[in-house]
Amino acid sequence: MGTSDEEIDRLLGKLTPRARALLLSGATTWRTRAEPAVGLRELVMSDGPAGVRGEAWDERQTSVLLPSASALAATWDEALVERLGGLLAAEARRKGVDVLLAPTLNLHRSPLGGRHFECLSEDPELTGRIGAALVRGVQAHGVAATAKHYVANDSETDRLTVDVRVGERALREVYLAPFEAAVTAGVRLVMAGYNAVNGTTMTANALLTDPLKDEWGFDGVVVSDWGAVRATLDTARAGLDLAMPGPDGPWGEALARAVADGDVPEAAVDDKARRLLRLAAWLGALGGRDTSRPPATGEWPDAERASLPDPARARDVRGLARRAVAAGTVLLANKDVLPLDPGHLGTVAVIGAHAARTRTQGGGSAGVFPRAEVSVLEGVRAALRGRARVVHVPGPRPDGPAPPLDPDDCTDPRSGLPGVLLRMLDADGRELYAERRRGGRLLEPRLVPGAHTVEIGARLRPRTGGSWTLGVAGFGRMSLTLDGHTLLAGDFPPATDDPAVVHVNPPAQHARADLVAGRDALLVARRELAPGTGRATVVVAAPPAPDVTASLAEAAHAAGAADAAVVVVGTTEHGESEGHDRTGLTLGATQDALVRAVAAANPRTVAVVNSGGPVELPWREEVGAVLLAWFPGQEGGGGLADVLFGRAEPGGRLPTTWPAVLADAPVTRTRPDGGRLAYDEGLHLGHRGWLRHGRTPAYWFGHGLGYTTWAYEELTAPPVTRAGDDLTVRVRVRNTGARAGREVVQVYLARPASALDRPVRWLAGYAAVRARPGEAVTATVRVPARTLRHWSVAEHAWRTEPGPCRVLAGRSAGDVPLVADLEVVHPPSA
Structure with missing residues (x-):
């Protein structure tokens, strides 16, 4: 990792222009080219972000499966996400992987986005902070992370060809912001998406140079999404550095010829090759210093174990993955049903096909094969073994196509x-x-x-x-x-x-x-x-679908005879998957009828929602509690049992606003018109759009209940702040419940008197605190100077508007009881 740029230039000088050009295409689907002349070995890449699959789609080569990215963002816990990044790095090292293709930093722009489970949130600040934490965790252990898919690749419909039309200010303040955070965190690769932005495909887009390389100073490698390079000259002249996969494609020999013919400047290729060698040096893959990686299968070798993070031990891995489940589980509603007390339970009915076959991950290229998965049913049975009887009724089959052979x-x-x-x-x-x-x-x-x-x-x-x-x-x-x-x-x-x-x-x-x-x-x-x-x-x-009426009756009977009921419903891989967006948010009439039948039979019904993104919950007022489990990974059932029975608090807060019905959502469109998808909402996506239109969702961005209650008592902010300076805000909250708990204190900014188009309010910072019953604690929230700045389209530069500003603090974007005023001033001129 200590190779200097001078040494890299010396190695580059050993290669002919043709050899340099050939370095810039993949050797295989997942490997880059080796170059013995400079001691460069192949670099191995693998999909993420919920697990590290490695080079093969083989169920016998298992991987640790973490909760979906949306669940990780729901933790609002950067320290935990950083530890999970370390776990992914350990998996990468075990599988001989150098580069993890994660995190995904695209935004939940429309609730219909088919790949929300792989993305983090609707908000640029939260996405940037959680994404940067994952980058730090992965790269702290010598594995390179990849920020993807740069940029505005926020939906799946026609994703290979869609031309996203987005204004300069929204592009800068919203969609590019998480990538800038990743670069600041030191990310080693950025992946250019399939889509075009404002008329130019991303693999040839000027945005790869400015702001990425020039303004932000990114000195790593820009890699294409797999197959996203469709032409030679425009992409080679742009800021793209590595075309994947290989060996066939528009670069390779075609790029070498273009350099020889003078159609692509040698200096451009030299810069790309220099970046690749710099990455290889950081990975220890250059100059013959480390010509091998750990074996692609099996356990960690003894020599490797000492260099790996603690989660390398199997029990630590499972424990950390289980802790992550509880930390990201969101308690959306609770009528004093949760937590369930095992000492007062004789029989628990666990109902639904998703209870026995809990969906642990989303569909598409991010999929891995876990060694074992714990379903909700298995988790409940394990938690209550020897204490209460557990009855399972599958209920009617969820709507959707036939699944793969069981x-x-x-x-x-x-x-x-x-x-x-x-x-x-x-x-x-x-x-x-x-x-x-x-x-x-x-x-x-x-x-x-x-x-x-x-x-x-x-x-x-x-x-x-x-x-x-x-x-x-x-x-x-x-x-x-x-x-x-x-x-x-x-x-x-x-x-x-x-x-x-x-x-x-x-x-x-x-x-x-x-x-x-x-x-x-x-x-x-x-x-x-x-x-x-x-x-x-x-x-x-x-098999033949069971009779719906009879199945509902069986489920209701089991629920009515139990002391409590847990009904699990969710989406299928045909609903949420890479490659297509959703057409609606309903779980289907059959699953909705199942929840209603169970809730009518037993008021102590907990509805567990097994989805990666928003779904409609028309029965949410009819059940005793609603838990959002996301796609919880391999330890999902165990982590959810911890939450159900009070061993752990549901730590999650929504990273995305959930509509009651799709028609309420301010931004829904994912389908291009004439090949173009206009981001007409500008800055106002997610909770910003809901506030702008004066609409109330089912659950606001940031919402989530724990097992205690909180009073927001005081907000302290300085009366004046200078443009360009960070701001420190203090919020005193009191635990008013009977249990110790964790609260995520959120700070928003508003500028109602601004001369500019502004969101009604926007997330500026957050901090988590813990308190015992009755205890008051103060959350210290850092508000970065960047959250007060705006992009001036006229000047093509960042500016901060002077004048009055409002600071708000609370539990979600829709619940901000504390307000303070401050004045933004410019420092005096020198």
């Missing part, structure tokens, strides 16, 4: 062991390779020379008879047979070139077949491995 429903037809049989066949159908895999979702099977067809065979063991939905997801020529009878066959070309769809989550083709309970049936799916058809092959299967 490993519990099938065996490998060759070995008879749980799982499926994967075979690679040549063009004549001869077997080239075979292995047992766990389930029906195979995203990147090992290809062998001469492979023409991938085949997945499974012996179904249906526990329920009737008309099953069976299918295969993928692109190209596919077929599906059951006991030798063809259920479907055809050629299904890709309808999109979105890599998340083509390679990760392709659509399924379905058929119906009658199965007899307990009678085995052989299901075989085949897909030809034609170029351009992606890597994913998924077998899907769903």
